């Protein structure tokens with residue numbers, strides 16, 4: 001039998017698991033490419049080996065993580081096919097992923113692509129005309145096999161070449177999930193993620209936050225939006241201080257730790273060492289965020305916010321001591337808690 005290898009576009013959802021398994025069953029070697037951006041699956045980069053092992057043990061699938069953050073951050077400025085209901089550029093997102101997967105064919109010695117798309121399952125990105133646009137703009141026409149609905153679509157290269165048997169492919173369509181669940185049961189797969197979860201761009205609240213970062217008049221935006229900007233934007237309470245300083249405050253220990261980890265050299269990190277309260281990041285304070293207002297003044301405002309969101313000060317104490325690490329320096333700021341009237345308008349979503 002001829003040796004053939006395919007790459008699967010793998011979201012980690014049930015459809016992509018089933019599509020991969022269906023093609024593996026035909027004797028094709030499949031590597032499943034799971035794309036990562038700050039908007040989805042980014043945390044997997046913290047433990048790549050663990051994730052690869054979990055996917056192998058759970059589904060018998062070999063997963064490879066591929067970080068496409070830089071291209072994706074650019075794409076969001078002006079996606080050619082626009083946005084969905086929220087800030088989700090689903091069509092361009094798929095075009096970007098499919099284009100990258102096509103490049104990876106040569107890199108990984110594979111001959112064709114597969115995806116778990118089902119005709120008519122999603123209103124925007126899985127209509128027949130949209131599937132055609134995605135194939136056309138990513139240059140994957142004929143190279144891309146959609147095993148779950150292949151019998152409803154034109155024959156593709158792997159079918160024409162006899163690498164896969166079309167008669168064993170499926171004709172799923174529409175939004176129902178019962179066929180997929182029954183098929184999963186046949187493979188002994190019972191534990192899989194809920195459909196369409198995990199993309200922050202499709203989330204109405206987080207999507208709006210990200211949109212704000214991308215809006216042209218945004219005071220959050222630096223010369224270039226980075227993955228760290230997005231990760232910070234998705235954590236904790238968010239404010240823009242008078243003068244333009246972007247302040248992020250953790251709401252619990254986990255968020256405080258995340259902020260500490262994400263703070264860069266240009267950022268100020270603030271916290272009360274001797275009193276419970278949030279960790280805060282004042283983003284890029286050293287370079288561009290603050291315009292006319294004195295940096296010290298902005299740091300004092302940030303410190304007042306840290307004290308405000310900390311545990312209530314003991315009776316008789318009117319201010320808290322906030323340590324601020326900034327540009328290699330460590331300074332102590334004494335601040336009274338910010339009062340509601342002053343910061344109410346500073347919040348961003």
Ligand code: SF4
Pocket residue numbers: 040088089090091093094125199200201202
């Ligand atoms: S929901 Fe998010 S990850 Fe999925 S296609 Fe749309 S933009 Fe891409």
